[in-house]
Amino acid sequence: MREKVLETQVAIIGGGIVGTAIARELSHYTVDTCLLEKEPAVGWGITKGSMSLIHGGTAHFGSRILKRTDTQSSMTLEALLSQPLDMKERLGQTGRNMYFELAPFLTATIIQIGKIYVASDQEQMETIKLVKKMAEVQGVMGLRVLDRDGLREEEPLISTKFIGGLYDPTEAAIFAPEWATAFAENARDNGVHILLDTEVTAITEGKGCYLIKTTHGTIKAEFVVNAAGLFADEIASMVGKPDFSMYFYKCQMLVLENKGYISHVVGRLPEPGYPKLLLPTAHGDILVVHTMEPSTNKHDLTTTKEGLDLLSTYPSYFIPDISPKNDIKSSFAGFLAFNTKNAPDYLVEFGKDRFLNLALAAPGLGPAPALAKEVVALLGDGGLELTEKSDFNPYRFTEPRFIDLTTEEKNERISRNPRYGHIICRCEHVSEQEVVEAVKCGARTMDEVKFRTRAGMGRCQGGFCTSRVLKVMARELSMFPVELTKKGNNTPILKHKTKELREGRQGVAW
């Protein structure tokens, strides 16, 4: 039997924040598009392990200062800061605004939390003032230099060793997988095929097309967008030796309960050896950011004792009241990746005709929507015919979190459907119906339900809700509970019904 081949104009490889943003952008046009993602859901690679932070207008200065220290450049600080924006920095500035513009259309969360760079001596205060001046030249608005009292007004619990700071109101918190999902769902509603659990294994060139072999059959595409993130070099090498590879750092982070400790991102202007950031997340937690260890294993997201020990010293550097031991909810690791050719900037270029490589560099989150626009324009330049659809639907609707509704709204929903009144996650107050909705939107694993609803993300980390969520998922998916998984293949949660194992082993164990 001949294998069925799916034909498409554009195949996007990788369903991270960048791939999904491109899919959505392309869905404005009458272009046949497929998005290929190897995981069971979009946004589960670098996107999921990111800080979920949309950097403010001053953030790129931080990276420049750090790089100057690293390379011991003799350039004056002023000269360094006044250099023109590179591609990544430029897209970062427009990308941030796009998130705010898109949020109401996509009903995705973005919270403008702002960032405070704290200073512990006069020299740092001077640097901060210079950063403010140069950022204002570049058009960043709303910056304020804070004196000791001003700093305490913004962050009352901040350590007394800080004498002031710089307030950048433009920094924002999102939950990155939520946005990847929003982009993907909006793209899907506008005709893009989203193929999950679909890993690319080989690519061959055909006549005016590429044949992409995947774990779920072959896709024939005129154009390929390589948005595979950390794996961009491996995908590129499937059609010839690329002139770049990806190098990356493993970054361990802690999630703490935010008992009113901070309300802005709090950090220093980067200096090696100092704690980096504490940031309030879109979910109301605190993220302790982060270790940075050179890595060569793209699958190694393990945390280490050294990493966790180091991180637990960070919070009290800024906020002495925090006790990581009591406030910790979770820990995880993610990657910061860079390309070898253009780092620290992006590398966005055709490796071959109609084969566009995106070998990016951290950060990729903030710039993603702006990068997507640029990628679509590049595809147009590369020969893709772009005709705007007249019926593009810019809306992707999700219900707001039930617990955040007014009493009237809650009771209206409960009277319509009592499952809204059944709260099955005690920490995050998630209703049964929200789990049902998550499944209806396509969640098939516990982690997807967790990311969509927050059930299991709270203090008890699923102690109360796991058994209840499993029951609802099994019912809604018409599956046996033992078939449900945490995150796809080979991650079962339950193994047997009781008595099965005992009876199967009779005469052996007993």
Added chain:
Amino acid sequence: MVTKEVDVAIIGAGSAGMAAALRTKEMGIDNIIMVERAEYPGGLLRQCIHNGFGLQYFKQDLTGPEYAERFIKKLASMGTPICLNTMVTHLYPDRSIIAINPELGEFKISPRAVVLAMGCRERTRASLGIPGSRPSGIFTAGLAQKLVNVDGYLPGEEFVILGSGDIGMIMARRLLLEGATVKAVVEIMPHVGGLIRNEVQCLHDFEIPLLLEHTVIEIYGDRRLEGVKVARVDKGEVVKGSERDISCDTLLLSVGLVPENELSREADVLLDDATGGPVIDEFMQTTIEGIFAAGNVLQVYDLVDNVTLAGEKAGENAARYVEGTLRKQPTEIEVIAGENVRSVTPHKIVGLEGAELALRVKQLVENAEIVVGNKRRRYRAISPTEVMKINLSPSDLAQFWESGKISVSCQRRQTEEVYE
């Protein structure tokens, strides 16, 4: 929004909440409401299908569900309804409560007194900071207990259990009886965390390996758990060279319980770092007038019998508060945890009716003696896993009103004497 005006609202229908409700009723207060977030009353008792409950309170050996059943039946016979599937989302300092359930929607309760009986939750992997990967197959012991005993599913085949709390040891036996393999129970302390009877009846009787002074230092497996690395621990440090891998598909954590006080915090109830629960007086009243607390929300108890007794006391005093018969002195006696006492409740004594102190020691003491003011009580041994109780009569307390302080300590006796 529906508002329910009641005399006493009880948050939680576990062993503490049910005992509080019954006693409130018995005191003649009829207008009460019990709210419970789960689908059934009884709290954790329902999943504790092993025996050993009620030995003190009923002088009988009952299973958890049997123990709960006695209270559920009595509540029903007294016509006390329990609002099940009802989540309390807010508790304010004026004692007003916001709750949600499928029948009433979001509703308000305006009670004259509140009994906090929310119980506790289990400590998680994160709070221990065990490094490694994040596969499926890691559960708290209590969750595993619910999955096995209530839902009817086995979460794995080969288990390692970290921590020797009571639930962990009981689960070790339960899993073995289900045909699973329990490779080891790993305990960082030189003694088990739970009751000695559970060590004997659940581990030794079934030849389940118990690794004392060991802990899990790493977790393996990208997808499903593949194994853990354990090591010997000496004075808080991992002994180099003692590390070894144990393959398993499931890790259960039985590493302690945390009183669940998010609502208390919202109501501005002052909490004690040592117990994790509210600061209370001998009437079980918290620092917010009219809000009482009982059971594991207050401090983690060893036996359900003690939880029931605490619940009754809280219910009784909540009823007296409503009746206006709770008499407080203008001054109070602060109860201070002295030598080798990890925690003690109540934190202060405010009335003239005497008080019952409940305390936990820091370290195991043999030939021990508890000293409270001028009172001494002797014991063969006191372990940190037990809750010790000392009754103080009004006359025991009389001379401490002037200083406003009484200290409790636990030490080794100097002379050999008869023990109680």
